[in-house]
Amino acid sequence: MSDGQDSGRPEFTLVPVADAPASPDEVAPLFSEAVSDGTRQKHDIFRPGPGPMIEFRDVVKTYGGDSRGLDGVSLRVGTGEFVFLVGPSGSGKSTFIRLIIRELRATSGEVIVGGRDLATLRRGKVPYLRRAIGCVFQDFRLLPDRTAAENVAYALQVTGHSQKNVRLRVPEILSLVGLDGKYDRLPRELSGGEQQRVSIARALVNHPRLLIADEPTGNLDPDTSLGIMDLLLRINRTGTTVLVATHDQHTVDRMQMRVIALQEGKVVRDAESGGYHHHPSEVPA
Amino acid sequence: MKLGMFFREALRSIRANAAISVAATVTALIAVFILGAFIPSFMYVRSAVDSQKAKVDVDVYIADTATVAQVNALRGKIDGLRTDGTVASATYVSKEDALRIMKERLRDPSVLDELPSNPLPAKFNVKPNDAENADVIVAALKDDPALDPTEGIVYPESTADRLLTAAKFVQWAGFVLIGILLLAAILLIGNTIRLSIFARRREVEVMRLVGATNWFIRWPFMIEGVICGLVGAIVAVAMLWGIKVGVVDAWAAGADSALTKTGSAAGTIAFPLLTLVLVGAGALLGAVGSAITLRRFLKV
Numbered sequence: 001m002s003d004g005q006d007s008g009r010p011e012f013t014l015v016p017v018a019d020a021p022a023s024p025d026e027v028a029p030l031f032s033e034a035v036s037d038g039t040r041q042k043h044d045i046f047r048p049g050p051g052p053m054i055e056f057r058d059v060v061k062t063y064g065g066d067s068r069g070l071d072g073v074s075l076r077v078g079t080g081e082f083v084f085l086v087g088p089s090g091s092g093k094s095t096f097i098r099l100i101i102r103e104l105r106a107t108s109g110e111v112i113v114g115g116r117d118l119a120t121l122r123r124g125k126v127p128y129l130r131r132a133i134g135c136v137f138q139d140f141r142l143l144p145d146r147t148a149a150e151n152v153a154y155a156l157q158v159t160g161h162s163q164k165n166v167r168l169r170v171p172e173i174l175s176l177v178g179l180d181g182k183y184d185r186l187p188r189e190l191s192g193g194e195q196q197r198v199s200i201a202r203a204l205v206n207h208p209r210l211l212i213a214d215e216p217t218g219n220l221d222p223d224t225s226l227g228i229m230d231l232l233l234r235i236n237r238t239g240t241t242v243l244v245a246t247h248d249q250h251t252v253d254r255m256q257m258r259v260i261a262l263q264e265g266k267v268v269r270d271a272e273s274g275g276y277h278h279h280p281s282e283v284p285a
Numbered sequence: 286m287k288l289g290m291f292f293r294e295a296l297r298s299i300r301a302n303a304a305i306s307v308a309a310t311v312t313a314l315i316a317v318f319i320l321g322a323f324i325p326s327f328m329y330v331r332s333a334v335d336s337q338k339a340k341v342d343v344d345v346y347i348a349d350t351a352t353v354a355q356v357n358a359l360r361g362k363i364d365g366l367r368t369d370g371t372v373a374s375a376t377y378v379s380k381e382d383a384l385r386i387m388k389e390r391l392r393d394p395s396v397l398d399e400l401p402s403n404p405l406p407a408k409f410n411v412k413p414n415d416a417e418n419a420d421v422i423v424a425a426l427k428d429d430p431a432l433d434p435t436e437g438i439v440y441p442e443s444t445a446d447r448l449l450t451a452a453k454f455v456q457w458a459g460f461v462l463i464g465i466l467l468l469a470a471i472l473l474i475g476n477t478i479r480l481s482i483f484a485r486r487r488e489v490e491v492m493r494l495v496g497a498t499n500w501f502i503r504w505p506f507m508i509e510g511v512i513c514g515l516v517g518a519i520v521a522v523a524m525l526w527g528i529k530v531g532v533v534d535a536w537a538a539g540a541d542s543a544l545t546k547t548g549s550a551a552g553t554i555a556f557p558l559l560t561l562v563l564v565g566a567g568a569l570l571g572a573v574g575s576a577i578t579l580r581r582f583l584k585v
Contacts, residue, residue, distance in 0.1 A: 101494075124498070131496030141491055145301070157290055158497040206495065 045121075045128045046114030046209060052076040053210055053241040054100060059109035061095050061265075069095030071265035072109070077243065079209075082236040084252050085245040086276055087262035093245040096262065097214050100243075101133055102126050114209060131159055134203030134240075138215035140195045142187040148174060148198045149183040155202045169205060177201045177231060193224035200231060211235055213244045217251065225251055249276040258285055294505035295512060302484050306513060309477035313517025313567055316470030320463060321525045321563045327459045329553040334452040341416040341448075345409040345426055346436035349380075355431035356407075363409055366425060371418040375411045383407065406433045416449060467570065474574030478510050482582055503579050510575030511568050518567025522560050529556065 054077040061069040070092045077083050085093050098104040099111050102118050111118045114132060121129060142151050149170050156166045174183055177197040187195050196216060203211060213232060217225035229244075229251050236242040246252060252259060253275035261269035261278075274282035299306040345363070347356055366372040378386070383405040388394040413419050419440050427438055482489065492502050554562075 127493075127496040127498045127501075129496070130494065135494050141487070141494065143488055143491060154491065155495040158492050158495050158501060160287065160501075202495065 045116060045125055046132055047116060049115050050079075051115050052112075053079045053081070053114060054243070055110070055112040056096075056099075057110040057112070059099065059111055060107045061092075061099060061104060062107045068092075068265045069104075070099070070106075073262075073265070073267055074109075075260060075267055075270060077241060079241055080236070080239050082233065082242045082257045083244070084255075084257055084259045085243060085262065086247070086252060086259055087268075089247075090264075091262040092265040093262055094214060095265070097212055097243075097245060100210075100212060101130055101135060131206050132209055134200075134206070134208035134211040136196070136199050136203050136211070136213040136216045138218035140187070140199045142195055142198055142202075144187055147184045147186055148179060148190065148194075148201075151187070151198055152202045152205050155205050159206055173201045173205045174198075177204070178227075191224070192220050193227060196220065196224075196228055197231065200228070200235075204235065208240065210241045210243070213242070213246075215246055216244065217246065217248050222250060226254075229255060252276040260285075291504040291508055295508035298481055298485055298505060298509055299512065302481055305477055305480045305484070306509070309474050309510070309513040310517045310520075312473040312477070313470055313514045313570055314521045315517075316466050316473075316570065317518040317521035317563050317567050318524060319466055320566060321521055321559060322528075323459065323463060323466075324559060324562065325553045327455065330455050331452065332553065334448055334455070337448050341413065341419055341441060343411040343413065343419055343422050343438060343440040344436075345411055345429075345438050346433035347407045347409070347431050348433040349406060351431040355429075359409070359426070359429050359431040362426060362429065363411060366411075366422060371414055371421050373412045373414045375409050378408050378410055380405055380407045406436055408436075467566075470570045471574045471577065474510055474513060474571055475578040477513065478506055478575045478578040479582055481506060481509060482578070506579055507572060507575045510571035512571065514567040514569070514571025514574070515564065516567075518564045518570075521567070522563050525559075525563075526556070 054075075056073045056075050059070050059073045063069055073092070073096070085096060087093055095104065099106055099118070100113055102121065106119065113129070116129070118129070143154065146154065152170045152173060153166045156169060161169075171183060174180070177200050179194060179197050179201070182190065182194060185194075187198070190198065196219075200213075200216075211232070216232070217228050220228065225248060232242050232244060233255070256273045256275065259269070259271045259274045259276070260267060269278055270285045271278070271282040272285045345359070347359070351359075360377070363372060363375045367375065380403050384397065384403050387405060388397055391397070411422060413422055423438050423440065426432070432438065489502060
């Protein structure tokens, strides 16, 4: 496994997060205080409070005619949780994710993210919602004509950070995801796993409270997939809520985290900790 | 810093889509060039027509037999027309004045000395406020008893009418032509920006993903459009300058232009002002073209 977790990365101080588990030997540190600049507070649209990070109340999403993306989904994902979203193609996983980042709007029901009802969120506020949510996709969505560092820097420039801040934060975050020494490589010069790490770095660089990964290991071999999942788990341990939509049975079985299974737009299973398929001993969430 | 980034992104996009950007620039160039050739020509024709229109005046001849009261009544009517705005000015030319003017015009005034009496009638020389009002003035005065029965009222009816028709045609044709040209340029620049949006759809997608605001996404495209418009306009101005110096000035200096010889007051726009107008038009074309396209194709 080429995670690079033990490859002598410089140490960073952990930003204290209330509900991060205190097991320092296991948890690699994430963000350092040195680059925290208050931007997150200024544009934070999430309402403070102990409520869940994601709440769906009887959400229906239809795509014209009879095709249904989601058919009456109700569930809660608590702050700091790590959740797998599983199900066959067309079961509604992508619809679920696109509703959370408000690429789509629910036909009926309520989608509440970080305490905000997305139905009442003004159009102009949508960019700020997306800054609070990091997104990672199967196809990485990197800009092919920019280096790893430029791809990450782009997310900071676009959200109005100073050049100084960008210079400070980009190497730190790239080192954090295990890309030391590869800052100046173009995406085509990186392996699939490395490209996905760049995309995770880009998703993380704005300090999101919620990280959403849609099939993040779909294009990767099993070993590389494990490395990526470990990285996502480490991010989760710093207090970031992580939602991973996946087909990857092996990974889900190995990690034994909460699993939400969708089928034809309905939640057919919600286990507190389990594998890809139902097991009689699992506890419902 | 933000502005710097927008410019860098716009230039990066222009470099990346060089062919499309060149097409947009050439389109702007053609539109601005035609506009730039048309504006001075149009203004020259209009100014020539205006100077001819200013020369349209109405001569109201007075019968030698008219009484002082009749002449005063006629003067009163003309004054009335002046108060309601159809007449700009009116001058009384007495029989003696008319004879003196005639003498000044003749190369050999001694022929007039042969005349037993002064045959020239007195007149009011009436200048209409607008050449179009000449008909109104004629209608109001034509039955006046003080009029000279043979001369009556004289004015260059056909000249005035033809000039007016020509002036109106030139004006409307000009507006329509300029309108079509500007519209074509805007649509073509808009189309270019659309292609640019398509070429950069991955970037736009990523920008949305990481939470860029609408205007943050739009600015580089706006700047791209304006740069294309501006560069096109500057090249067009340079070409027009070459044509002005090389062709028009040489022609005007060398040729026996009938209009300049007759002391026509016709003029045209000064080149620096024209440059300013054209460069402004180029920038505006780019901005409007981009803005329309962005509204249609870049909804967030």
